[in-house]
Amino acid sequence: MSGGIKGILFDLDGTLLDHRGAADAAITAWASELAPGHPRLPEVAALWAALEIPHLAAWQAGECSWQEQRRRRVRALCRELSVEAPADLEAAFASYADHYRRGWAAYPDVAPALAELRGYTLGVLTNGTQGVQEAKIRALGLDVGPVLTGECLDGHFKPSAACYAAAARALGLPPGQVLLVGDDLDNDVRGPAAAGMPSVWIDRLGVEAAPAGFPRLTSLAGLPALLATRYLS
Structure with missing residues (x-):
């Protein structure tokens, strides 16, 4: 870790x-x-x-x-x-x-990546509704910790700074010790970074360059190595 x-x-x-x-x-x-x-x-x-x-x-x-x-x-x-x-x-x-x-299906890189990240406290932060997003996680059979939405975070949605702070508290950690990984540049990359939470852009389409200062992955397979290098302190 x-x-x-x-x-x-x-x-x-x-x-x-x-x-x-x-x-x-x-x-x-x-x-x-x-x-x-x-x-x-x-x-x-x-x-x-x-x-x-x-x-x-x-x-x-x-x-x-x-x-x-x-x-x-x-x-x-x-x-x-x-x-x-x-x-x-x-x-x-x-x-x-x-x-x-x-049509619900996980990307093929998800399960192998999660298996390599078991030492971390995991969670999901999504702007969907609580019931639907929890149903998705169950349908996919993923063990990723709590599913956090604005409905359980006092009405705070991404990219509100209060959303990221509340999500970090839900994991029992300060924002600076939580990494947000997502595909939306505003909600999952710039937003958390502005709130003091490190972020990684997962570019599933592989067609764009990451904004300056932000790491970019085209697959979650690269996340364990990124954690072991960029975020080792």
């Missing part, structure tokens, strides 16, 4: 779980059922991914309920496709969610 880092917090979606792969396949299947043969079906995954950002942000800011942001996303996608929205938006999202759950 490295001398300076005692705990590791992992982001979940896009870091441990292939959220994009599952979500893209799910929304494409759902839209194909709603509007078979629609000329914009090849674009549906990208449209849905773009809609996640503002509507989830509205929920995190307390502007709407979790259920309402789901309804808004379905309505917005239908508007983008110029098709009539289903009368029961909740049922429509539930149908998408069924497709999504069937």
